[in-house]
Amino acid sequence: MPRICLRNQWYSAFRQASWHDTHLQGEEGNCVGYWAFEAGAIAFLYGIDDSKIDHMVYPKDLVEYARNHPISNASQVARIDAGQPCSKTGYWFTPAQANSRRRFSHREIMPEFGESNSNHTIWYWTGED
Known part of the structure; x- marks a missing residue:
């Protein structure tokens, strides 16, 4: 089964969003953390201590939820x-x-x-x- 690059699909799906491609405008752009979900995923997957992160766009509640709900899908491996x-x-x-x-x-x-x-x-x- 071929792998699909979900990151490219995710980003292009937001083409109509007001923030789309604003990171390309340098300091004039409005980049307000649309990569924060990836940061949360990395913290969860690699067991990184994120207790000191206090940023408004960091999905701390989602990471905490994932940590408190162990893997229950038999096809996933911890x-x-x-x-x-x-x-x-x-x-x-x-x-x-x-x-x-x-x-x-x-x-x-x-x-x-x-x-x-x-x-x-x-x-x-x-x-x-």
């Missing part, structure tokens, strides 16, 4: 901390190490990279292929 057993056979990657994507078997222990910036390695499932 992240795994290093040292824990692999929950699903397939390919995984970690931002703690460049080119880290590799195949793990179910129950195989996920390795840690001690030189990572946070000294904590988190693995994310990318699929079975």
Whole structure:
């Protein structure tokens, strides 16, 4: 199944919005945080502490909601901390190490990279292929 670039579809769908393309006007533009949802998604997916973010467009309530409602869809796979057993056979990657994507078997222990910036390695499932 081919991947669809949802970001491009999302942005073009707002062509009629008053803020569309205003970031291209430099300091004269009116860029009021239409990328804030992506920032919230990154904070959620990578477990980033966003407790000190106090900006009017940051979707703190949505991130908190996502954190308080665990994954219930069996087709989704939760992240795994290093040292824990692999929950699903397939390919995984970690931002703690460049080119880290590799195949793990179910129950195989996920390795840690001690030189990572946070000294904590988190693995994310990318699929079975």
